[in-house]
Amino acid sequence: xxxxxxxxxxxxxxxxxxxxxxxxxxxxxxxxxxxxxxxxxxxxxxxxxxxxxxxxxxxxxxxxxxxxxxxxxxxxxxxxxxxxxxxxxxxxxxxxxxxxxxxxxxxxxxxxxxxxxxxxxxxxxxxxxxxxxxxxxxxxxxxxxxxxxxxxxxxxxxxxxxxxxxxxxxxxxxxxxxxxxxxxxxxxxxxxxxxxxxxxxxxxxxxxxxxxxxxxxxxxxxxxxxxxxxxxxxxxxxxxxxxxxxxxxxxxxxxxxxxxxxxxxxxxxxxxxxxxxxxxxxxxxxxxxxxxxxxxxxxxxxxxxxxxxxxxxxxxxxxxxxxxxxxxxxxxxxxxxx
Amino acid sequence: xxxxxxxxxxxxxxxxxxxxxxxxxxxxxxxxxxxxxxxxxxxxxxxxxxxxxxxxxxxxxxxxxxxxxxxxxxxxxxxxxxxxxxxxxxxxxxxxxxxxxxxxxxxxxxxxxxxxxxxxxxxxxxxxxxxxxxxxxxxxxxxxxxxxxxxxxxxxxxxxxxxxxxxxxxxxxxxxxxxxxxxxxxxxxxxxxxxxxxxxxxxxxxxxxxxxxxxxxxxxxxxxxxxxxxxxxxxxxxxxxxxxxxxxxxxxxxxxxxxxxxxxxxxxxxxxxxxxxxxxxxxxxxxxxxxxxxxxxxxxxxxxxxxxxxxxxxxxxxxxxxxxxxxxxxxxxxxxxxxxxxxxxxx
Numbered sequence: 001x002x003x004x005x006x007x008x009x010x011x012x013x014x015x016x017x018x019x020x021x022x023x024x025x026x027x028x029x030x031x032x033x034x035x036x037x038x039x040x041x042x043x044x045x046x047x048x049x050x051x052x053x054x055x056x057x058x059x060x061x062x063x064x065x066x067x068x069x070x071x072x073x074x075x076x077x078x079x080x081x082x083x084x085x086x087x088x089x090x091x092x093x094x095x096x097x098x099x100x101x102x103x104x105x106x107x108x109x110x111x112x113x114x115x116x117x118x119x120x121x122x123x124x125x126x127x128x129x130x131x132x133x134x135x136x137x138x139x140x141x142x143x144x145x146x147x148x149x150x151x152x153x154x155x156x157x158x159x160x161x162x163x164x165x166x167x168x169x170x171x172x173x174x175x176x177x178x179x180x181x182x183x184x185x186x187x188x189x190x191x192x193x194x195x196x197x198x199x200x201x202x203x204x205x206x207x208x209x210x211x212x213x214x215x216x217x218x219x220x221x222x223x224x225x226x227x228x229x230x231x232x233x234x235x236x237x238x239x240x241x242x243x244x245x246x247x248x249x250x251x252x253x254x255x256x257x258x259x260x261x262x263x264x265x266x267x268x269x270x271x272x273x274x275x276x277x278x279x280x281x282x283x284x285x286x287x288x289x290x291x292x293x294x295x296x297x298x299x300x301x302x303x304x305x306x307x308x309x310x311x312x313x314x315x316x317x318x319x320x321x322x323x324x325x326x327x328x329x330x331x332x333x334x335x336x337x338x
Numbered sequence: 339x340x341x342x343x344x345x346x347x348x349x350x351x352x353x354x355x356x357x358x359x360x361x362x363x364x365x366x367x368x369x370x371x372x373x374x375x376x377x378x379x380x381x382x383x384x385x386x387x388x389x390x391x392x393x394x395x396x397x398x399x400x401x402x403x404x405x406x407x408x409x410x411x412x413x414x415x416x417x418x419x420x421x422x423x424x425x426x427x428x429x430x431x432x433x434x435x436x437x438x439x440x441x442x443x444x445x446x447x448x449x450x451x452x453x454x455x456x457x458x459x460x461x462x463x464x465x466x467x468x469x470x471x472x473x474x475x476x477x478x479x480x481x482x483x484x485x486x487x488x489x490x491x492x493x494x495x496x497x498x499x500x501x502x503x504x505x506x507x508x509x510x511x512x513x514x515x516x517x518x519x520x521x522x523x524x525x526x527x528x529x530x531x532x533x534x535x536x537x538x539x540x541x542x543x544x545x546x547x548x549x550x551x552x553x554x555x556x557x558x559x560x561x562x563x564x565x566x567x568x569x570x571x572x573x574x575x576x577x578x579x580x581x582x583x584x585x586x587x588x589x590x591x592x593x594x595x596x597x598x599x600x601x602x603x604x605x606x607x608x609x610x611x612x613x614x615x616x617x618x619x620x621x622x623x624x625x626x627x628x629x630x631x632x633x634x635x636x637x638x639x640x641x642x643x644x645x646x647x648x649x650x651x652x653x654x655x656x657x658x659x660x661x662x663x664x665x666x667x668x669x670x671x672x673x674x675x676x677x678x679x680x681x682x683x684x685x
Contacts, residue, residue, distance in 0.1 A: 015504045022505075026513060030520045169671065173664040175615040177622050177635060181642045181652040189424055189646055196645065276506045280619050284642055294509065295623050298516045306513065313506040 001329075008325070012318045017067075019314045020307065024063050027303055034112035034301045053112060066109060066307065073105040084110045087118035108308040113300045119308040122293060127312075129199060130282070130289035133212065134275035136205050140213030141220055141270065146263065148217070149224025153259075154251070156229065164221060171218025179211040180284035197286030208285040212278065216270055220263060228259040261331050268324035269317070276313040368600075371676040378672020384665035392459040399453035400441065404630040407448040410435070412648050414443030422649050433647070442654050445637070446644060451651065454632040455658050461621075461633040462614050462662055464544055465551065469613030470606040472552030477559025478602070482590050484560065485567025496564070499557045511550045511616065515625040518546040542631030547620060551613050562605055566598035600677040607670035611663040618659060634659040 033055065035046050050056040054065055074088070077100050088104035095101075108119035152164035187207060188196035198204050231237065232255055240250045279291035290309060297305040372378055391398055413435040419425045426432025442452040484495040522535035538545040570576065571594070579589050618635030620626035627633045634655040641652025 011500075015501050018501045019504055023513065026517055030517050169667055170664070173611060173667045174660055175618065175663070177615070177618055177638050178656045178660050181638060181645055181649075181656055184642070184645050185422075185649045185653060189649060272506075276509065279508060279512075280622055283623055283639075295512065298512055298625075310506065310509050310513070313509055314504050317506060318504050 005322075005326070008322045012322065015318055016311060016314055020067060020311055021063070023307055023310050024066070025059070027301075027306055028059060028062075030301065034303060036301070053110065066304075069107040069109055070311070073103060074107075075101060075103055077101050084116060084118050087120045089120045089123065108311075109304040111297075111302055111305050113297065113302040113305070119304050122305060123290070123308065123312065126288060126290040126293045129287060130278050130291055131275055133205065133209055133278050133281065133287060133289060134271065136209035137213035137216070137274050137278075137281075138267070138271050140209050141216035141274075142267075144213070144217035145220025146224050148221040149263075150228060150256075152221065152225040153228035153232070161225075165225070168218040168221045171214050171216075171221075175215060176211050176280050176284065179214055180208075180281065183207045183211050184284070199285075199287045199289075204285075204287075208281050208287060211284075212274060212281045216274065219270075220266070223262050223266060224259065227262045228255060231255050231259040234258075257331075261328065264327055264331060265324050268320035268327075272313075272317040272320040275316060368673075368676040372672055375672040375675060377668045378676075381665040381668030381672065384661055385669060388459050388463060388662055388665070391456055392463045395456050395460060399450070399456040401450035401453040403449065403454045403457040403632045405449065407444070409448065410437065410439065410444050411446055411448040412444065412644075412651075413437040413440065413448075414650060415440065418443055418650050425648070425650075443650055445640065445651055446648075449630075451637075451654060454637060455634070455655055458632040458634045458637060458655065458658070459662070461542070461544065461617060461627055461631065462659065465547065465613050465617040466610045466662070466666065468548045469551045469555065469616075470610060472548060473555045473559050473609070474602065474606060476552060476556035478563055478595075480556065480560040481563025482567055482594065485564040486571060486586060486590060486594070492564070495560070499560055502554075502557045505554070507554050508616075508619070511554050511620065512623070512625060514550045514553060515546060515620060518549065519625065522546075539628065543626065543628035547617055547626060550620070551616055555609065555613065558609070559602070559605065562601060563598060566601055567594055570594055570597050604670065604674045604677055607666065607673050610666040610670070614659070614663055614666070 035041055035049050040046075041049075047056070054062055057065070075094065075097065077098070078086075086107060087110075089106035089108065090104065092103040092105075093101070094103050106120075108123070111117050111119055111122055114122070148164045148167065152161045152168075155161050184196045184207065187194045194207055195201075195204050196207070237250060237254055240254045241247075245253070276291075278287075278289055279295055281287070282289040282292040283295070294306070294309045297309070414425070415438050416427070416436050419427050419432075419434055419436065425434045427434045427436045429436070440450045440452060442450075442455070445451055445454065480495055480499070484492040518538075522531055522538065534545070567590075576589060576593055579593050584592070617626055617633065618638070621633040621635035622639040624636075624639070626635060629636065637655035638652050638659070641648070641650075641655065645652050
């Protein structure tokens with residue numbers, strides 16, 4: 001197990017480095033830089049800016065410098081964020097090394113567009129928003145999907161089943177760009193119940209998280225139904241019934257736990273998908289999340305923000321996949337880590 | 339066994355036996371099952387209708403998709419104001435211009451919404467058909483080589499797939515689109531990039547969308563194909579083909595491909611809605627087709643900005659998108675049931 005995790009973590013680093021290389025060079029290959037404007041800046045200004053952000057160095061040096069800032073931790077007594085160039089995402093106090101000593105890690109550098117801010121500032125401001133939206137949407141997806149799937153499976157081939165699966169196929173067919181405007185119209189414009197755009201109060205979260213979660217609730221419902229049907233056909237369910245357990249106990253104690261395995265395995269990637277895939281939802285509902293910021297930083301060639309966001313999201317994806325593998329083994333002891 | 343021992347078939351059954359071929363192929367069997375699936379047939383009909391609409395768009399659309407009539411902006415026929423109660427017509431004290439000139443009303447620039455939806459079907463359907471082609475070509479190639487050759491080649495290719503999986507798909511596609519759009523705007527005449535960018539603008543910006551979707555969607559196909567190849571590779575008939583000296587490409591084409599086609603078709607049909615929504619998303623955030631080429635995603639995006647006053651501008655294209663995605667989902671489900679009867683009712 002420990003060996004498995006170690007190997008996965010090592011592999012994770014390899015993956016992230018490859019992701020960073022591809023992103024870095026793809027981004028730099030795009031003509032125009034963070035300082036190109038409609039009205040060009042004076043050459044001297046651009047030169048100075050390039051120098052400040054190390055953009056005048058050879059590409060490889062830039063890459064190594066950038067990755068070095070992120071990967072190499074620093075143990076320091078300096079106060080947090082002496083300047084915009086040195087802002088670390090992870091700051092752990094080390095009291096045993098003396099007062100005010102910190103272990104600092106992951107400096108994603110300064111933003112080239114919002115020049116007084118570091119990429120970490122931008123993460124701190126926008127990431128929690130995307131994260132909250134993703135978590136609530138995941139909750140919506142699970143709360144709708146799991147019961148729907150269970151009912152459909154238990155009442156197989158009845159009206160409930162057909163209705164449930166009808167809703168599911170509808171959910172799969174409607175992406176956020178359809179549910180978004182529809183919900184906005186129904187609950188915002190027509191019924192005046194909920195705010196259409198913005199963020200901040202719980203009411204603001206209802207429509208976007210429902211729009212985002214609905215599609216995935218359909219996915220979960222189908223998965224849950226399929227898996228529960230399969231489990232209900234297993235021998236141990238027959239055994240449980242044969243020893244006189246009530247149907248309720250059979251389902252709760254024996255069927256549900258095992259039928260949750262496929263659902264649990266998708267929760268990880270789904271969570272990552274929801275947190276990292278909120279651009280459209282954020283754009284439709286005017287939510288100041290990281291996804292929307294990413295889209296604007298792409299057009300502005302804000303290299304460090306683009307890099308940072310892609311790396312951060314890739315990290316979320318890789319870690320969530322790894323956690324799934326671990327949980328999978330815990331739920332189903334027959335699976336061996338090799 | 340003599341004929342006498344066999345139970346005598348009834349007269350009707352004999353006639354039946356003559357009509358029907360004795361052994362039924364997988365495809366004939368699947369087609370029969372598919373025909374029985376009402377939802378899938380409905381999906382197929384919607385898809386055929388939208389293909390016809392896309393092909394004959396100039397004949398169907400009453401207007402051009404780009405002609406702007408400023409005086410007629412945001413005008414709707416009367417029935418639209420009945421569906422959306424907050425849109426009160428001018429003569430009832432509201433702000434809505436009522437005109438029968440446009441079947442579904444006009445957008446903020448005074449362009450006919452119906453014509454734009456009709457032309458917009460071209461973009462969505464083009465993506466629906468080219469997306470799978472790109473993904474199948476790349477995925478099939480990678481998957482077959484990995485599965486058939488095995489060993490180090492397999493390992494390397496699958497690690498590449500793993501890395502690609504770690505990319506947040508949508509972020510990557512956005513980055514790629516930004517890269518293409520910016521790299522191919524100011525290119526010298528006569529160079530290769532110039533022709534690429536010409537081709538892209540000739541297709542209204544679709545070329546790069548195809549490439550972007552292709553580059554981010556082949557991994558699943560590669561994994562699927564590899565798994566399938568691995569499972570048929572050691573079968574006796576492959577062994578037999580190899581023993582009589584058939585070469586690897588021939589074995590793949592003649593013996594492996596036909597046997598793994600079913601799952602590939604199922605997987606691709608089920609991913610079509612995803613490709614359509616990728617295009618819609620990209621156009622939604624302004625990285626998709628070039629305006630004024632109409633795309634349902636771009637139209638929803640424009641409409642969403644005025645959802646308070648003119649909800650029809652977002653909801654009509656959304657409805658069109660919904661129908662097409664619904665149709666492909668139903669067809670995909672039906673195909674899966676037809677080609678893989680074991681899956682029926684399970685998922």
